[in-house]
Amino acid sequence: MDTLRGLGEISMGSRLKRISEYLMRETQIVYDTFSINFDPYLFPTFKIIKNRNGVTNTEINNCLRTTQPATTQTINKLLKKNLITYKEHEIDKRKKVFYLSEEGKKLVKEVTPIWESIEFIIKKYTGFESQSLIEHLNILEAQFEEKSFSKAIIEDIRMKDFKDTINIVQYNNKYSNHFYELNIEWLKTFFYVEPFDEEVLSNPEKYIIDKKGYIFFAKLNDAIVGTVALMPKDGVYELTKMAVSPKHRGYKIGQKLMQHCIDFAKNLELEKLILYSNTVLENAIYIYRKYGFIEIPVEKDSPYKRSNIKMELKLTPLKS
Known part of the structure; x- marks a missing residue:
C-alpha cells in the first residue's frame, strides 16, 4: 500500500518531492x-x-528563484565539467558573465534530441484532465508504474531513429490478424466497436480486397505497427480503418500511411477520396484538413453511428 498516496492533499509537498x-x-x-x-x-x-x-550569477538566481549558494554551487559544477566559461563584466568587474564553452556547445548538440523526447513524454504522461492536483499526481504515478519514465523516453528516442525505416506494404492474408487487432484496439480506446466494424475487420478480403479495395500496413523491421484501407463505397474509395499500435503513436506513422494512400489513389487516377470521422478527434481532423480534405454533408444512412463528420479530398493525378 502506498501510505503517502493515502494521506491525500496533506501529503502534497512530499508527493511532489x-x-x-x-x-x-x-x-x-x-x-x-x-x-x-x-x-x-x-x-x-x-x-x-x-x-x-551571456548571463550573470545574479540573473540566473533571479530566473530560477533559488538561493545564491545553490546557484553558485551549480555554476561551479558546470565549470568543473568544462561545460561553461566566463568573462569579467564590462562595467562591474566584480561580476562574471557566463557562456557555454566549446564543450558545452558540443553537449547541446548531443543532448537536444533527448530533451525533445523528454518533453514529448512529459506532455504525453500529463496531458489528461483531472479534478484536482492530487488526482493528477495519482494518475501520473500510476502511469510511471505501468511504464517507467526512462523506458518511455528511451523507446521514443529509438523510435525516432527507426521512423525513416518504416516501410508500407500491401495486404497479405498473414497480416489479417494485425488488421483486426490494431483497429479493434483503436476503437475500444477512443469509441466502441459497432457491428459493421466487427464484420468488416473480421472479413477484410470479403469486404475490401475482393471488391477491388486495398489494405496497407506500416512495417517496422518485422513488426506491423499500423494499417489503413481504401475501401470501395458507392463508386468512390473511402480512406478508412486507419490504426497505429499504442506504443508507436506520435511518430507520424498515420500520416505516412495516409500520404501513401493519397499517392496510390492518384496513381489509380481516382478523382477523390472520402472519409468518415468524429469531431472529438481534433488532432485527426486537423491532419485531414492539412492534407486537403474538406468537410461535406454526412448522408442519413451513414454506415457508422459514431461518425458526425464526412470529408472529401479532390485528387490531381501524379505527373508521369
Missing part, C-alpha cells in the same frame, strides 16, 4: 543509456546560460 526525485533518477538513466555525461540537476542553470548567451 517524491515525483521530482523520481524524474531526476529516471532522466539520469536516460543520459547514462546514451552515454551523455550530464547531471539532470544542472539542467535549469545550463539551459539559461545556453539561451541567454
Whole structure:
C-alpha cells in the first residue's frame, strides 16, 4: 500500500518531492543509456546560460528563484565539467558573465534530441484532465508504474531513429490478424466497436480486397505497427480503418500511411477520396484538413453511428 498516496492533499509537498526525485533518477538513466555525461540537476542553470548567451550569477538566481549558494554551487559544477566559461563584466568587474564553452556547445548538440523526447513524454504522461492536483499526481504515478519514465523516453528516442525505416506494404492474408487487432484496439480506446466494424475487420478480403479495395500496413523491421484501407463505397474509395499500435503513436506513422494512400489513389487516377470521422478527434481532423480534405454533408444512412463528420479530398493525378 502506498501510505503517502493515502494521506491525500496533506501529503502534497512530499508527493511532489517524491515525483521530482523520481524524474531526476529516471532522466539520469536516460543520459547514462546514451552515454551523455550530464547531471539532470544542472539542467535549469545550463539551459539559461545556453539561451541567454551571456548571463550573470545574479540573473540566473533571479530566473530560477533559488538561493545564491545553490546557484553558485551549480555554476561551479558546470565549470568543473568544462561545460561553461566566463568573462569579467564590462562595467562591474566584480561580476562574471557566463557562456557555454566549446564543450558545452558540443553537449547541446548531443543532448537536444533527448530533451525533445523528454518533453514529448512529459506532455504525453500529463496531458489528461483531472479534478484536482492530487488526482493528477495519482494518475501520473500510476502511469510511471505501468511504464517507467526512462523506458518511455528511451523507446521514443529509438523510435525516432527507426521512423525513416518504416516501410508500407500491401495486404497479405498473414497480416489479417494485425488488421483486426490494431483497429479493434483503436476503437475500444477512443469509441466502441459497432457491428459493421466487427464484420468488416473480421472479413477484410470479403469486404475490401475482393471488391477491388486495398489494405496497407506500416512495417517496422518485422513488426506491423499500423494499417489503413481504401475501401470501395458507392463508386468512390473511402480512406478508412486507419490504426497505429499504442506504443508507436506520435511518430507520424498515420500520416505516412495516409500520404501513401493519397499517392496510390492518384496513381489509380481516382478523382477523390472520402472519409468518415468524429469531431472529438481534433488532432485527426486537423491532419485531414492539412492534407486537403474538406468537410461535406454526412448522408442519413451513414454506415457508422459514431461518425458526425464526412470529408472529401479532390485528387490531381501524379505527373508521369
